[in-house]
Amino acid sequence: MTTAIxxxxxxxxxxxxxxxxxxxxxxxxxxxxxxxxxxxxxxxxSLLVLIPLAALFLRVAGLGPAGIWHELSSPRVLxxxxxxFGGALAAAAINSVFGTLIAWTFVRYEFPLKKIFHAMIDxxxxxxxxxxxxxxxxxxxEHGWLGAPLAQLGIKVAYTPLxxxxxxxxxxxxxxxxxxxxxxxxxxxQFEEAAATLGASRRQTVARVIFPCLVPALLTGTALAFAxxxxxxxxxxxxxxxxxxxxxxxxxxxxxxxxxxxxxGATAIAxxxxxxxFAMLFGINVLQAWSxxxx
Amino acid sequence: MVRRYRSAMSDPAPARWxxxxxxxxxxxxxxxxxxxxxxxxxxxQGIGTYWNALAExxxxxxxxxxxxxxxxxxxxxxxxxxxxxxxxxxxEFPGKNLLTTLIDLPFSVSxxxxxxxxxxxxxxxxxxxPWLSAHDIKIVFALPGIVLATTFVTFPxxxxxLIPLMQAQGTEEEQAAMTxxxxxxxxxxxxxxxxxRWGLFYGVLLCxxxxxxxxxxxxxxxxxxxxxxxxxxxxxxxxxxxxGEYSAAFAVSSxxxxxxxxxxxxxxxxxxxxxxxxxxxxxxx
Numbered sequence: 001m002t003t004a005i006x007x008x009x010x011x012x013x014x015x016x017x018x019x020x021x022x023x024x025x026x027x028x029x030x031x032x033x034x035x036x037x038x039x040x041x042x043x044x045x046s047l048l049v050l051i052p053l054a055a056l057f058l059r060v061a062g063l064g065p066a067g068i069w070h071e072l073s074s075p076r077v078l079x080x081x082x083x084x085f086g087g088a089l090a091a092a093a094i095n096s097v098f099g100t101l102i103a104w105t106f107v108r109y110e111f112p113l114k115k116i117f118h119a120m121i122d123x124x125x126x127x128x129x130x131x132x133x134x135x136x137x138x139x140x141x142e143h144g145w146l147g148a149p150l151a152q153l154g155i156k157v158a159y160t161p162l163x164x165x166x167x168x169x170x171x172x173x174x175x176x177x178x179x180x181x182x183x184x185x186x187x188x189x190q191f192e193e194a195a196a197t198l199g200a201s202r203r204q205t206v207a208r209v210i211f212p213c214l215v216p217a218l219l220t221g222t223a224l225a226f227a228x229x230x231x232x233x234x235x236x237x238x239x240x241x242x243x244x245x246x247x248x249x250x251x252x253x254x255x256x257x258x259x260x261x262x263x264x265g266a267t268a269i270a271x272x273x274x275x276x277x278f279a280m281l282f283g284i285n286v287l288q289a290w291s292x293x294x295x
Numbered sequence: 296m297v298r299r300y301r302s303a304m305s306d307p308a309p310a311r312w313x314x315x316x317x318x319x320x321x322x323x324x325x326x327x328x329x330x331x332x333x334x335x336x337x338x339x340q341g342i343g344t345y346w347n348a349l350a351e352x353x354x355x356x357x358x359x360x361x362x363x364x365x366x367x368x369x370x371x372x373x374x375x376x377x378x379x380x381x382x383x384x385x386x387e388f389p390g391k392n393l394l395t396t397l398i399d400l401p402f403s404v405s406x407x408x409x410x411x412x413x414x415x416x417x418x419x420x421x422x423x424x425p426w427l428s429a430h431d432i433k434i435v436f437a438l439p440g441i442v443l444a445t446t447f448v449t450f451p452x453x454x455x456x457l458i459p460l461m462q463a464q465g466t467e468e469e470q471a472a473m474t475x476x477x478x479x480x481x482x483x484x485x486x487x488x489x490x491x492r493w494g495l496f497y498g499v500l501l502c503x504x505x506x507x508x509x510x511x512x513x514x515x516x517x518x519x520x521x522x523x524x525x526x527x528x529x530x531x532x533x534x535x536x537x538x539g540e541y542s543a544a545f546a547v548s549s550x551x552x553x554x555x556x557x558x559x560x561x562x563x564x565x566x567x568x569x570x571x572x573x574x575x576x577x578x579x580x
Contacts, residue, residue: 031469032479034386037378041394044375048447049401052412055422059415098321105318109311117319119563123326125501126555126562128508130528131548134535135329138336138545145328170325202306231405233511234528238535251407251511258411258515263420270408277403 053274060271063264071268076245077253081272083161084250085280088229091168096222099176100214106177107184121178124171129234136167137238159241164249167235172225179221183214215291223284230277333552336545348534348543349550353522357530357547363438364513364526365506368446372502376453377495381483384461385469395458401450410444410515436518441526444512449502456498457491464490493569497562504558508551527551 060068071077105111106118124132140147140157147158157163187210195205233251240247250273257266306314338345348354383395401409415421417434427434434440468490472482510528517524521533527547534544 031385031466031473031482033381033483034388037382038386038388041375041379041382044378045394045397048443049450050397052416052447053400053404055415056408056412098317101314102318102321105314108306109315111315111319117322119559120322120326122559122562123330123555126504126558127330128510128528128551128555130510130531131333131508131551131555132329134531134544134548135332135336139328139332145332146324166325170329173325227403231403231408233405233407233514251405254405254407254411255515258414261420263415266411267415270405270411273405274408281403 056267056274057271059263059267063268067264068268068271071265072272076248077250077265077269079245080248080250080253081269081276083164083248084230084273085276087161087164087168087249088172088226088232091165091172091229092222092226094165094169095172095176095225096218099173099221099225100180100218102173103177103180103184107181121174124174129171129232130238132170132235133167133238136163136170136235140166140239158239159243159247161247163239163241164236164247167239168229168232171232171235172229175224175228176218176221179217179224180214183217187213216288219284219288219291223281223288227277227281230273330552330556333545333548336542337549339545340542344542345546345549348540348546351543353525354530354547356522357525357527358550360438360441360525361507361527364441364445365503367442368449368506369499369503371446372449373453373495373499375450376455376457376498376502379454380457380461380491381487383458384464385466398454398458399451401447404447406448406509406511407515409447410512412447413440413443413516435516436520436524438524440516441513441524444516445506445509448509448512449506452502452505453495453498456494456501460491460494461487493565497565500558500561500565504555507554 063071072081102121106114137158138144140150140163142148142151142156142158144158150157155162157166191209191213192205195209200209231251233249233255236249237252240249240252242248242252250269254266254269254273257263257269379394379398383391414435417423417427417440419428419435421435434443468486469482472486473479477485507526508528509526510532513526514529514532517526517529519525519529519533521530525533528551531544531547531551534540534547
């Protein structure tokens with residue numbers, strides 16, 4: 001996936017590959033169709049995305065500060081928001097570790113069935129979330145292939161927050177692996193050679209030469225995995241069990257509020273989610289720009 | 296010294312084996328097992344039950360609705376993707392970065408919120424609700440709502456594949472064609488299109504997979520009327536929540552898993568066969 005969440009990240013993504021083309025690009029007006037394609041793009045974007053989202057924020061604004069506070073301050077809402085953001089953070093952390101190991105293994109080593117396993121990494125993008133949700137639930141329920149042995153160890157996964165994190169790991173994994181792979185592939189062996197000739201051990205080379213180069217891409221991948229997990233619904237609600245104040249995620253609570261025709265409550269939670277995740281993504285972009293300057 | 300040098304260049308064998316084992320183990324548990332589970336559970340009660348679940352009238356209605364929704368949403372977003380990529384990749388204008396960012400916006404919006412915004416606009420208590428009901432037009436809890444929500448969540452797919460691809464290709468070829476007297480449409484069809492067709496197909500493929508598999512957004516606007524407003528993923532949920540239909544839920548799921556499987560195969564085939572043309576897409580999922 002591209003990294004274009006915010007302009008600063010966009011500059012780093014594939015867009016950067018075209019900077020050389022940008023320099024030689026002629027002034028506007030040489031090729032036809034600028035007016036009509038820009039007009040269509042802007043109208044379509046506005047009608048389908050911008051106006052509906054603006055309607056959401058206008059509706060929230062209509063509640064007034066006291067009304068928004070009233071909707072958000074209930075323990076149930078705070079718990080749901082905490083669970084969605086905390087779970088997504090935990091899952092993104094797990095994915096950043098295992099995603100890095102997996103990307104490294106696929107880029108650097110050869111092993112049997114490598115192609116098939118490599119093709120499988122994108123499964124979470126291709127498998128509909130509801131299907132992933134019921135499959136994970138069957139797998140981790142008390143009688144499931146993985147749930148039964150785990151239950152013997154006293155670990156309950158399905159219908160607990162742990163199950164939610166498992167589903168979030170599933171949905172976020174490809175973001176980290178796919179963002180890191182091209183960076184690892186383009187990594188020049190000269191740096192490793194230089195480190196080695198200068199007497200660095202393998203551990204030092206990995207930790208102080210290779211890893212710092214991966215940090216910006218790792219942050220991008222982790223941020224994308226996080227953003228996806230925060231809003232995820234389909235793959236989570238089946239395994240979550242949806243117990244109030246225990247395993248009820250924020251998107252589900254929005255759904256419940258809508259079913260109660262409590263539009264104010266639903267929009268307040270939605271706006272809180274959007275603002276929080278935009279703020280976190282923005283923070284990660286700033287961090288990323290910083291790490292690229294100091295990396 | 297030579298040995299030391301080598302050991303600093305490549306990972307020691309035990310570390311290598313450990314990493315391969317961790318990778319295969321992690322992918323096996325998190326990706327392969329869920330996929331196998333779908334098919335095992337689907338066929339658990341025999342091929343007869345499996346077949347009945349697929350042949351049932353509600354399932355067939357869900358298949359029709361899913362295909363119809365994708366048949367409207369995917370071409371719309373394809374048209375948008377091509378227009379947006381043409382604008383962003385071939386021209387310079389102020390606010391271009393902002394536009395690129397806004398195109399990606401739907402990816403950071405929860406599917407539930409994506410569905411909800413249309414309820415706020417077109418639902419019974421929505422802005423246009425009274426006007427719509429006065430004119431007897433149904434959007435929410437009907438096909439238009441399902442299409443709108445699906446279009447919202449699949450909005451960026453085609454555009455984000457084409458933008459980097461068309462940017463990397465620059466404008467020289469189009470300019471040459473125009474100089475030689477070709478018109479705008481002819482230039483696009485005969486010069487631009489052959490250069491972007493595989494990238495376009497790639498984007499359409501991912502857009503379609505998501506459109507047919509979308510659950511959260513559609514769930515908000517569908518109304519869940521079996522046989523009428525349930526798409527395939529919603530039908531899976533309906534069957535799953537009925538204890539007697541557990542196997543049927545997985546049988547219908549296996550259809551969607553098959554869709555995902557075919558998507559993955561095609562995607563990998565494209566990356567392998569047309570990898571050079573898609574080079575600009577590298578590093579993207």
